[in-house]
Structures are given as C-alpha cells and as structure tokens.
Amino acid sequence: MKVAELAKSLGTTADTVRYYSRLGLLKPAKSVNGYKSYSNKEVSRLKFILSARNLGFSVVDIKEIINESEDGKSACPLVRSLIKERLEETEKQFQAMLALRGKMSSALSRWEEMEDKAPTANMVCHLIENFEQIKKT
Amino acid sequence: MKVAELAKSLGTTADTVRYYSRLGLLKPAKSVNGYKSYSNKEVSRLKFILSARNLGFSVVDIKEIINESEDGKSACPLVRSLIKERLEETEKQFQAMLALRGKMSSALSRWEEMEDKAPTANMVCHLIENFEQIKKT
DNA sequence: ACTTGACCTGTGTCTTAGACACAGGTCTAA
DNA sequence: TTAGACCTGTGTCTAAGACACAGGTCAAGT
Structure with missing residues (x-):
C-alpha cells in the first residue's frame, strides 16, 4: 500500500501519513522503488492514531501510548x-x-x-x- | 530605553519586544554599544500593539494596520x-x-x-x- | 521500444508568536 | 581592575502538518 492509498482509505492526507512515518508512529517497509509500503497492521495503527488525535491527544502523547503498549503493558x-x-x-x-x-x-x-x-x-x-x-x- | 526596561514598563517580555522589532513593528535606534534604544514613540507604539494583540489581531494584521496609518490613511x-x-x-x-x-x-x-x-x-x-x-x- | 502525460514520491522548507539557549558585552561595587 | 550580576543580539526550537519541488513510476498510445 502506498502513502496516498492509505491516506485516502482512512480519510486523511498523504502529508499526514508521511508526518507520522517521520516521527516513527508508523513504520512502513521500503519497497524496491524506494516508496514506503504500508501493511494491514499500519492501517489499524493509523486508525488508532486518528482516533486519538480526534480525542485531543497530541502526537507526542500518542507516541508514548504506543511505546507503552509495545512494551506489552x-x-x-x-x-x-x-x-x-x-x-x-x-x-x-x-x-x-x-x-x-x-x-x-x-x-x-x-x-x-x-x-x-x-x-x-x-x-x-x-x-x-x-x-x-x-x-x- | 533598553529592551528589558521597555518590556517591563508595559508588562511584557524582552523577547516579545525583540520579536516585534525583528518584524519591523518597532524601529529602535542603535545606541553606541550596539544595544537597541527605544524612544517614547516606541512606547506608545508597543502599547498599541499589545492592545491589538489582546483584541485578537495577529501580528501580521497589526503590521498592515500600522502600514496603513503610516501612509497617512x-x-x-x-x-x-x-x-x-x-x-x-x-x-x-x-x-x-x-x-x-x-x-x-x-x-x-x-x-x-x-x-x-x-x-x-x-x-x-x-x-x-x-x-x-x-x-x- | 519509445514517449507522453498524469500521477506519485521523499525531502526540505514554511507557518505562529514568541520562549529559550548561549556566547559575549556592560556596568556597578569592591 | 576585577568580580559578579545583569543585560544583549542572534540563532534555534516549538505543533501538526501544508506546500513546493525535482525527480521517479506507470499505463496508454504510437
């Protein structure tokens, strides 16, 4: 899945997806042509991020939340x-x-x-x- | 009048005064030691700027307003x-x-x-x- | 095979209104 | 004159993306 596809499928912009990727909230694989490639796991992760943003969390908040959950807590x-x-x-x-x-x-x-x-x-x-x-x- | 004096006399910070000076809203003279030197005219101008900010105008707005008035209009x-x-x-x-x-x-x-x-x-x-x-x- | 054009990409820069850091200058008291 | 306190200008940083741009990709047409 390319940046713009992912963005459109969840009603956001490619720039936003790139921004989250830059911050490490999303971790796309690199496809052969150098484009970022997003898996299904990234889709649900982006969905989570957008929900949290919508509730007033900052992206830094979200990063902390994700970190916590990646530690299994x-x-x-x-x-x-x-x-x-x-x-x-x-x-x-x-x-x-x-x-x-x-x-x-x-x-x-x-x-x-x-x-x-x-x-x-x-x-x-x-x-x-x-x-x-x-x-x- | 030095930056910090001006700032304190109107209840704002030296950084704010410097910022307005950088944008050209205030035009301090240079004193011999290189410090910016503010006249009484700058005091009333800063007073104006602070009032306008307080009313919700952006600094760009304020710049336009000042430009207009400096054209005599x-x-x-x-x-x-x-x-x-x-x-x-x-x-x-x-x-x-x-x-x-x-x-x-x-x-x-x-x-x-x-x-x-x-x-x-x-x-x-x-x-x-x-x-x-x-x-x- | 080649070319055109449309679309897509990553990277870098810009936005607000100041706050903060920092290296160095100034000034007053000893 | 020297120490210490305070002050200065300049440069960088902030939030959350939007925007510009040079170049890459891809399908259709030749």
Whole structure:
C-alpha cells in the first residue's frame, strides 16, 4: 500500500501519513522503488492514531501510548492520566476563547457606530487604542 | 530605553519586544554599544500593539494596520474588516473546542469505570479504539 | 521500444508568536 | 581592575502538518 492509498482509505492526507512515518508512529517497509509500503497492521495503527488525535491527544502523547503498549503493558492508565491533563488545558483555552470572543464581538458592534479618524503622531487607530478605556466608563 | 526596561514598563517580555522589532513593528535606534534604544514613540507604539494583540489581531494584521496609518490613511476601515474575519475564525475555533471539550470529558468519565486491557496485535488501547463505537450503542 | 502525460514520491522548507539557549558585552561595587 | 550580576543580539526550537519541488513510476498510445 502506498502513502496516498492509505491516506485516502482512512480519510486523511498523504502529508499526514508521511508526518507520522517521520516521527516513527508508523513504520512502513521500503519497497524496491524506494516508496514506503504500508501493511494491514499500519492501517489499524493509523486508525488508532486518528482516533486519538480526534480525542485531543497530541502526537507526542500518542507516541508514548504506543511505546507503552509495545512494551506489552496496558496503556490504559497512561491514557486516563493524559486525557485528564489535556482536558484541563482544553478547558483553559476554552475559557480564554470565550472571553476573547466576547471582547471581539463587543468591539465589532461598537466600532460600527464610530467614525474614522486619521492617524496622529502617537495614535495609530483610535478604535483600538480607546477600546479598553471606553469600556470602563 | 533598553529592551528589558521597555518590556517591563508595559508588562511584557524582552523577547516579545525583540520579536516585534525583528518584524519591523518597532524601529529602535542603535545606541553606541550596539544595544537597541527605544524612544517614547516606541512606547506608545508597543502599547498599541499589545492592545491589538489582546483584541485578537495577529501580528501580521497589526503590521498592515500600522502600514496603513503610516501612509497617512485612516486604518479604521481595515481594522473593522479585519476584526470581522478574526471573529469568524474565533467563532469556528470556539465551536470546535466546545465539541472537543464535550468529547474529552465524556471519555474521561466513561473510562473511569472501564477495566485495563493489555494490548494485542491490532489494538493499542481499547479505551480509545472503542470510544466512538460505544457512543453509537 | 519509445514517449507522453498524469500521477506519485521523499525531502526540505514554511507557518505562529514568541520562549529559550548561549556566547559575549556592560556596568556597578569592591 | 576585577568580580559578579545583569543585560544583549542572534540563532534555534516549538505543533501538526501544508506546500513546493525535482525527480521517479506507470499505463496508454504510437
């Protein structure tokens, strides 16, 4: 199986497959013409990787998980602990985005009723520069 | 004013100031000893940059905004149009994070009641590999 | 056998917004 | 003047692939 075949069969891109191969998550054999050749085992491994990515694990996480399982150990405890960390991070980012979204949308609506101003020596754009101050009034 | 002074006075890091200088957003003079020297004008410019970053503009956006204003034009129309784009992007990412957060937290709670399993030839971790399927039942 | 063109490949570079490392310069107190 | 503390610019690194590109492969047509 060539790179593009594998990629298409699981709904991803050849670049992604190559990336995982570069990192050692997939270990294709070299066929005679120098192309990377993927076996059925690689197919299910890629399927696993994509599921894990979809759940928010990083590729480094996934590498660790695979390493653990290749040592014959159960990866489940590691998986539980990693998702706890990732979820906390996601929660933080989520809150940050929530706040940012609010700020942006309030800026957008407020700026629509404000006039244009030409720049001065110490002001690039009064919309931005006065945003926080106005908020306080 | 040296890099670290400027940075501290506005609550940011020297690396950030250097980064903006590298991109040409700030244009420090060279003092005799080779150090970058920032004037009062740079202070208010950095203040502007930080406000804009805080509102979700990218540094490239900010560069365009500054360019516009240095041509003597009002940057306000550009600013309005850019924030509209950025807000849309933020909204998309926000929805994606919302969905991800849900998936992760449901995985976390469900996995706590599931047993560990050793890996097999075609399974790295049953928690991950069975997650979507279980969901459908 | 040969050639054309379409498709495929691996490798290397690019992206964001800074953080970090590091070799060396500066400056103040002793 | 020397030690030590602090500061500097430059170069490299990050995540997760996307993209560019020179060259290889392969089936159809001649």
